[in-house]
Amino acid sequence: MPAPRDVTTEERPASVNMEAFAQNLARLVEEGGKAAAAYMQPREDGKAEDMADDIADAMKTFGEVANYWMSDPKRSFQAQSRLMTGYFTVWAGALQKLSGEKAEPAAAGNAKDPRFKDPEWDSPFFDALKQMYLVTTQWAEAMVQETEGLDPHVKHKAEFLVRQLANAISPSNFVMTNPELIRETIASSGDNLVRGMKNFAEDLMEGNGDLRIRQTDMSAFEVGRNLALSPGKVIFETELMQLIQYSPSTESVKKIPVLIVPPWINKFYILDLNPEKSFIKWLVDSGLTVFVISWVNPDARLAEKGFDDYMREGIFAALDTVKSVTGEEQAHTVGYCVGGTLLAVTLAYMAATGDNRVASSTFLTTQIDFTHAGDLKVFVDEGQLAVIERRMKETGYLEGKKMADAFNMLRSNDLIWPYVVNNYLKGKQPFPFDLLYWNADSTRMPAANHSYYLRNCYLQNNIAKGLAELAGVKIDVSKVNVPVYSLATREDHIAPPNSAYIGAGLLGGPVRFVLAGSGHIAGVVNHPGKQKYQYWTGGDVVGNYDAWVEAAQEHKGSWWPDWLEWFSALHQEEVPARPVGNNLYPPIEDAPGRYVRERS
Known part of the structure; x- marks a missing residue:
């Protein structure tokens, strides 16, 4: 086994300024209160849209898939065995990496996936997180694809919903499972999260209690001023x-x-x-x-x-x-x-x-x-x-936001989650873009x-x-x-x-x-x-x-x-x-x- 190499000063993560972090934690709670108020206000006034029908429809769709696999003990055992085998492969690969050996990935991913472009995703710990995620989501997608006797529309809907969930639970979308966000949080003593919560509260206010994620700087453009200029x-x-x-x-x-x-x-x-x-x-x-x-x-x-x-x-x-x-x-x-x-x-x-x-x-x-x-x-x-x-x-x-949300969901890894990470976890403002x-x-x-x-x-x-x-x-x-x-x-x-x-x-x-x-x-x-x-x-x-x-x-x-x-x-x-x-x-x-x- 190769000897562990020395870690240079530049490679060591910056230490947390605990006093600044505590102050930012207090500010985070304050901004979180504003976000909660913006979310609750229309619901207290009875003006918020009820999502119960959408949730019930999604649960019914998943229920039809689950029924196929759970109704037969043999199929259920095979499905669980396939998932556990994937997890064991991830665990074995992580141990190999920790010992300095190369390991084949447990699940094939896109090498150019922008969510995992940070070099730290290749380290044993974060690579294991990524592999666990890929194994789980690919398993879920396979469960839908292999469900027999399902109405084609229901199957299409289940595939779409699984894809939305898979995109949502990516470890790149959470502070503690994204190496880039961890570094950002340590370097700024949590100030990025305060800025992000402020952005989150503002977007809830803009959407009257519904989250209206900003994809661009909306103040940078105006129709008739720098858009739609043809005389x-x-x-x-x-x-x-x-x-x-x-x-x-x-x-x-x-x-x-x-x-x-x-x-x-x-x-x-x-x-x-x-x-x-x-x-x-x-x-x-x-x-x-x-x-x-x-x-x-x-x-x-x-x-x-x-x-x-x-x-x-x-x-x-x-x-x-x-x-x-x-x-x-x-x-x-x-x-x-x-x-x-x-x-x-x-x-x-x-x-x-x-x-x-x-x-x-x-x-x-x-x-x-x-x-x-x-x-x-x-x-x-x-x-x-x-x-x-x-x-x-x-x-x-029909409110325009409904159609806009539907279009964004068609490409949620391009039009939703990158902006969640950028706006609310990195605490940055989106780049001005006319389109x-x-x-x-x-x-x-x-x-x-x-x-x-x-x-x-x-x-x-x-x-x-x-x-x-x-x-x-x-x-x-x-x-x-x-x-x-x-x-x-x-x-x-x-x-x-x-x-x-x-x-x-x-x-x-x-x-x-x-x-x-x-x-x-x-x-x-x-x-x-x-x-x-x-x-x-x-x-x-x-x-x-x-x-x-x-x-x-x-x-x-x-x-x-x-x-x-x-x-x-x-x-x-x-x-x-x-x-x-x-x-x-x-x-x-x-x-x-x-x-x-x-x-x-």
Whole structure:
């Protein structure tokens, strides 16, 4: 056995200043009292949301898995033996490391896992903690995967819940089991924990008793000051939306204008974060007349507004305005995410009613078929929908935080737990980041609209099946025969690319399907000047998605120039740049308008 080496002064942990630590402990208790008060206040007033239904649903899901393993003594013994064998392997490996020998890990982990990047995780003690965690969580995941006879939706939900629990209990999330946090606490005599508790209390206050974890410095950004800066005017508005026309930056423009339909679940300025990232500015600079719908952040007054209202008072009203301002009978349309879903349904409605105001459509990470809609489907079944609809009936809307939390849970190791560690355990402020500011700037959803969306898309997939109706008209997306550019992103956790591919294949007209690198946001908002990521082009949208990818051709950089080439080939005629608005639709206010500034 090799002799133990001397530990240098630099390697020794700093000693704790006990007087400072005691003072910080007192401050920690004081800040903890403020956090407790912020948490309890709305509950004492009866204003806090009851989580009993969510907890009961989770326990029922776990109960079905547990019943499979506990109902058969042999299976139960095998499951326990597998777990204990893993623990014994961890123990044996730790002893080997302590004796200076190398040991094979008991559980395979990701070597690049950012949670365990600190070198101290390779030491015998912390490596054993990490291995115990990996053995336990991988065992739990295997128990769900190997449960037989389980309803596929229940199994999907159990896998998702186990993954959330696994991410939550990581030893990297606790002071006493994270070597980096231990060093931080000793070096600052606990001041990091005091700052963290202060941040925790502030976030509870901001969330009115619910924890609203800050992902960025919210004071660093303001819509209209350093976000959504493209010059333009609001020229029309309804209860549901404002229509923005952007000022031209070229002497001539494409004859046919462009109308962008963003999602109402988030705000439109993801497409106009700043001049260096702005898709909207790039379109304008490329010689297009651009109009964008800015959806309202609804309250209880709009509870009865449904999908058909968003079509009539949103897309149709915008198309009427665009026609009046430009004099053109048609417009090209671009739909992003659920805005694209609404646009697809609207196009099917227009096809059924003989309305030909749309020249082409671009769908950005849009789902029409929801068979493979990813982990968001775990939140949608009859039981959970009944709870959501009951809550929406009480308020008239779904609070934006609910959707934001759901999206964050899809990538909790990226969007939740790093900020818990940074904000509350290290006591640091999050770094200013415009994309995360936008992500936190959530919106509410009207009860009628959101219920239609969840039921006809995620629960019953009625749009793809041809069973959905809108304003009394049967929706058949196969009747949509305008040219379509459909963009999916390879790492999309909200609109998975195979789901977007299937939906694009349901359309009746010519479809150019393009796959971009990265995810739901970064894959779309990828300015060509950045020279980031890549995109793939291939054949027609027929057959299997994996086969399409296998045969596709890769191109470096942004998909934007590819889209512009496709778009320009449709209608090449140009006209002198148009002024903003007209006598019927004079400017109401500067872009980005009032609606987008309304915070939830």
